[in-house]
Amino acid sequence: MxxxxxxxxxxxxxxxxxxxxxxxxxxxxxxxxxxxxxxxxxxxxxxxxxxxxxxxxxxxxxxxxxxxxxxxxxxxxxxxxxxxxxxxxxxxxxxxxxxxxxxxxxxxxxxxxxxxxxxxxxxxxxxxxxxxxxxxxxxxPLCGLTAYRSVVTRAQVKAGETVLVTGIGGGVATFAAQIANSLGARVFVTSGSDEKLERAKALGAEGGANYKNADWGKAITELTGGGPNVVIDSAGGDALETAVRIIKPAGRIVFYGATTGLAKIDLYRCFFKQLTLMGTTMGSPREFAAFLKLYGEAKLHxxxxxxxxxxxxxxxxxxxxxxxxxxxxxxxxx
Ligand SMILES: NC(=O)c1ccc[n+]([C@@H]2O[C@H](COP(=O)([O-])OP(=O)(O)OC[C@H]3O[C@@H](n4cnc5c(N)ncnc54)[C@H](OP(=O)(O)O)[C@@H]3O)[C@@H](O)[C@H]2O)c1
CATH class of the missing domain: 3.90.180.10 (Medium-chain alcohol dehydrogenases, catalytic domain)
Incomplete structure (x- = not known):
């Protein structure tokens, strides 16, 4: 062959x-x-x-x-x-x-x-x-499974919650946005490209901000009406640091990558806002089957x-x- x-x-x-x-x-x-x-x-x-x-x-x-x-x-x-x-x-x-x-x-x-x-x-x-x-x-498979575990198993996103998915051009990010949207969440995104922010609307995103603008965190806070309940990230670095700053009290941050490197997280905000930070990787065979089922039932592409x-x-x-x-x-x- x-x-x-x-x-x-x-x-x-x-x-x-x-x-x-x-x-x-x-x-x-x-x-x-x-x-x-x-x-x-x-x-x-x-x-x-x-x-x-x-x-x-x-x-x-x-x-x-x-x-x-x-x-x-x-x-x-x-x-x-x-x-x-x-x-x-x-x-x-x-x-x-x-x-x-x-x-x-x-x-x-x-x-x-x-x-x-x-x-x-x-x-x-x-x-x-x-x-x-x-x-x-x-x-x-790989991106869908990682996104499913991030959004469903780890973040336990619920209908009506506000979810920020960073770097929407990424493979996993596109699945995370679709899955969160199919659960009834309001989805917002970031990207380094305005064109990708626009394309994200087809995945169910309400709006987004370009992370190349220094004040992207402020833009997301305004769009979401006070910050997201959940952040799904794989960029690390500034994306994760800003997520800690803008997320609502009692929020959950799930991360599965560190594309831009390590983050210097404000620990004071983490404990005072009662935040939960969760690492995740891939997923179990049970989660893979559940991902395919959800994807099939919601007829997502x-x-x-x-x-x-x-x-x-x-x-x-x-x-x-x-x-x-x-x-x-x-x-x-x-
Ligand atoms: N742990 C796991 O199980 C697992 C599974 C899959 C992937 N990963 C990791 O997750 C990361 C993404 O994987 P992928 O396959 O989805 O990659 P990918 O398709 O290559 O996407 C990477 C995306 O990162 C975004 N990005 C780059 N710099 C950013 C920044 N400063 N802030 C926010 N977003 C930024 C970009 O989004 P824009 O194009 O919108 O700017 C880019 O499209 C990689 O580090 C990968 O190794 C881990």
């Missing part, structure tokens, strides 16, 4: 299309013939040497959707021929609260989805939501930025690295 293989770190151009052996299913495993894969910032951090425990050569990619080609011993044969979306987490473990020590994400060290076929544990197979195309289904052919994975990575995207960057696999 053909796959995008990374042999060397340092540049997106090192992602090259190659012929590699077809995967074979072992006991409890399935082979999926992929129709589409999607990028995550993790994939870019890997060739940038900003990710721990890198092992090369690697086939990257945590997100994928396709058709089950074959299954190994002990797996229900009726999976063969079914359209599926792949859960990107391996060995989360029995507790919903915390992942096991052996938890890892598909796409390094295990071969990922930038390929014509992938071998995965059969427990990671889920029926593709019928209302989604393969490109849309491939866009959903992922925000797709651009679709590249698999062979142009390097160009897709350059786009993510430049930060021009709104939503998910997808690789189409013929």
């Amino acid at each position: 053909k796959a995008i293989v990374l042999h060397e770190l340092g540049a997106a151009e090192n992602l090259k299309l190659e012929e590699v052996p077809d995967p074979q299913p072992g006991a409890g495993e399935a082979i999926v013939r992929l129709k589409a894969a999607a990028l995550n910032h993790r994939d870019v951090f890997i060739w940038q040497k900003l990710y721990p425990n890198i092992k090369l050569p690697a086939i990257l990619g945590s997100d994928g959707a396709g058709v089950v080609a074959s299954v190994g011993e002990g797996v229900d044969q009726s999976w063969v021929g079914r359209e599926v979306v792949i859960e990107p987490g391996l060995e989360w473990g029995p507790s919903d609260e915390i992942q096991s020590k052996s938890y890892r994400i598909l796409g390094m060290p295990e071969d990922g989805t930038y390929a014509e076929m992938i071998k995965i544990p059969a427990v990671n197979l889920h029926a593709k939501p019928a209302h989604l195309t393969f490109e849309e289904a491939a866009a959903a 992922p925000a797709i930025d651009q679709v590249f052919p698999l062979a142009e994975a390097a160009a897709a990575h350059r786009r993510m690295n430049e930060g021009g995207q709104f939503g998910k960057i997808v690789l189409k696999i013929e």
